[in-house]
Amino acid sequence: MTRRILVVGAGPAGTLLSCYLARRGFQVDVYERRPDPRLLDEDESRSINLGLSARGIRALEDVGLMGTLWPLTVAMRGRAIHLPGGGAPFQPYGAHDGEILHSVLRRDLITTLVDHAEAQAGVSFHFGHRLVDLDREAAAVRLVQEETGAEITVSGDAVIGADGAFSQVRTRMQHGLTADNHQEFLEWGYKELTIPAADDGSARTRLEALHVWPGEDALIVAHPNRDNSLTGTLFLPVERFDEITDPEALFEERFPDALELMPYLAKEYAEHPVGHLVSIRTSHWHYRDRVALIGDACHAVYPFYGQGMNSALEDCTVLDRCLGEHPGDLGAAFAAYQRLRKPHTDVLDELSKQNFVELRDRLRSPLHLARKKADLLLARLLPGRWVPLYTMVSHTTTPYADALARARRQDAILRRAGAGGLAALVAGVVAGAALRARRNRKGR
Ligand code: FAD
Numbered sequence: 001m002t003r004r005i006l007v008v009g010a011g012p013a014g015t016l017l018s019c020y021l022a023r024r025g026f027q028v029d030v031y032e033r034r035p036d037p038r039l040l041d042e043d044e045s046r047s048i049n050l051g052l053s054a055r056g057i058r059a060l061e062d063v064g065l066m067g068t069l070w071p072l073t074v075a076m077r078g079r080a081i082h083l084p085g086g087g088a089p090f091q092p093y094g095a096h097d098g099e100i101l102h103s104v105l106r107r108d109l110i111t112t113l114v115d116h117a118e119a120q121a122g123v124s125f126h127f128g129h130r131l132v133d134l135d136r137e138a139a140a141v142r143l144v145q146e147e148t149g150a151e152i153t154v155s156g157d158a159v160i161g162a163d164g165a166f167s168q169v170r171t172r173m174q175h176g177l178t179a180d181n182h183q184e185f186l187e188w189g190y191k192e193l194t195i196p197a198a199d200d201g202s203a204r205t206r207l208e209a210l211h212v213w214p215g216e217d218a219l220i221v222a223h224p225n226r227d228n229s230l231t232g233t234l235f236l237p238v239e240r241f242d243e244i245t246d247p248e249a250l251f252e253e254r255f256p257d258a259l260e261l262m263p264y265l266a267k268e269y270a271e272h273p274v275g276h277l278v279s280i281r282t283s284h285w286h287y288r289d290r291v292a293l294i295g296d297a298c299h300a301v302y303p304f305y306g307q308g309m310n311s312a313l314e315d316c317t318v319l320d321r322c323l324g325e326h327p328g329d330l331g332a333a334f335a336a337y338q339r340l341r342k343p344h345t346d347v348l349d350e351l352s353k354q355n356f357v358e359l360r361d362r363l364r365s366p367l368h369l370a371r372k373k374a375d376l377l378l379a380r381l382l383p384g385r386w387v388p389l390y391t392m393v394s395h396t397t398t399p400y401a402d403a404l405a406r407a408r409r410q411d412a413i414l415r416r417a418g419a420g421g422l423a424a425l426v427a428g429v430v431a432g433a434a435l436r437a438r439r440n441r442k443g444r
Helices: 012-023 054-062 066-072 106-119 168-174 238-243 247-254 256-261 265-271 308-325 330-362 366-381 389-395 400-443
Strands: 004-008 027-032 049-052 073-076 078-081 090-092 101-105 124-127 129-135 140-145 151-155 158-161 180-195 210-213 219-224 230-237 275-283 291-293
Touching: 004 012, 012 027, 012 054, 012 106, 012 158, 012 308, 027 129, 049 054, 049 106, 049 219, 049 308, 054 066, 054 308, 066 073, 066 101, 066 106, 073 219, 090 366, 101 106, 106 124, 129 151, 129 168, 158 168, 168 291, 180 219, 180 238, 180 265, 219 330, 230 238, 247 256, 247 265, 275 330, 308 330, 330 389, 330 400, 366 400, 389 400
Parallel strands: 004 027, 004 158, 027 124, 078 210, 158 291
Antiparallel strands: 049 101, 073 101, 078 090, 129 140, 140 151, 180 230, 180 275, 210 219, 219 230
16 A cells, blocks of 8 residues: 655755655655745745755755756856955865856755656645644644645654754654754854846856855855846844944945945845744654654754755655665664764764854965865875865765764874975875876876
């Protein structure tokens, strides 16, 4: 008999997981509180953009979707770091041309996934349905239809909570049980601001880059869009958003070149809400064979490593693998999924917190830049043997904890080498590479 799985939440995790589950032969119903994004007009569906990297790409490729998605992305080949005195030096993301990120509108990603899940995989989507209660023993959910206020109850063989950082499925699944919950709000929040295309339709600034205006007490990050605009995110200590009555004055003083790029700054600053940033670590991720969590619902991270969505998409691949390894036993599959995945998402949480400090304080530090350059140089000279942490996290699918362990080993070598030793190490590597090249030429 076909087993039925109810997925709550049609974000990146819920929509992708629905494709995987349908492929494994489950009947899948997805319940989402928001309206169908495909039916909203341009204004109603104003969308944030997200940096897609190797882990997310691998997961989307797995369900055959990257071919449709590539044309909807803009390549980000590195960071443009805007300096207070003017100028925006470019730091490539990786040691090789393919090591880049891709900016995609959340709306484009979700609608592509929903279309695919419906048409190719036979998934049923129920938009405008908000979960208000969960019966974990019965794998049943109570939902309110947002338009009519009517309540319905639906049950299946299992419920998957893909309902984001403030997951109601998580709260109700863990209610009355011994459960760990670490929730941390960052004392900084964010507001979205636009860098529109110029009047002639061209981009006002280099398009194929992630733009960063670093600063200890204010930080801006901007991702490019396909229409030559960029979506900027201003990060500030939360209380400062209210204190600032004249954002243009702040920008004039701190980010003068950004002010030139943002003609709607004052209006958008007044109108756009302040977003809050939360990190969640929790356990357990499942209740027997009846309920499991995925994506932000079980591990929300601060956005500074650009890995929240990518790790949520990667979760789907891991859970799918566990379902394949434990056919017919959802409880064993859910337990294996948590065992395999949680140590790595815990490490991602740490890395995302550290990267906030890097973006805010260190990006302009000469020492930090020298260290980054040395890392990239060694990666070029020792391909496959020296891999910077950022490269492992963003451009490979090396599990997060393994990436961190390897980076620590590399750091220890660099520290032991010291500055003079590093120069000798690099010189030695260069000499070795030249020798190998000479031998290869002779051998030919
Ligand atoms: P969500 O995207 O939160 O989706 C959850 C879904 O569940 C939503 O559609 C919601 O409406 C629905 N829902 C919630 N409650 C209910 C309910 N009771 N009933 C029914 N439905 C419900 N990640 C990256 O990888 N790269 C980036 O560049 C990046 N940039 C970011 C920038 C910012 C400013 C922020 C805040 C986050 C960023 N992230 C980024 C993180 C990324 O957005 C999240 O990690 C990702 O969206 C998680 O996906 P999800 O499907 O688990 O949860």
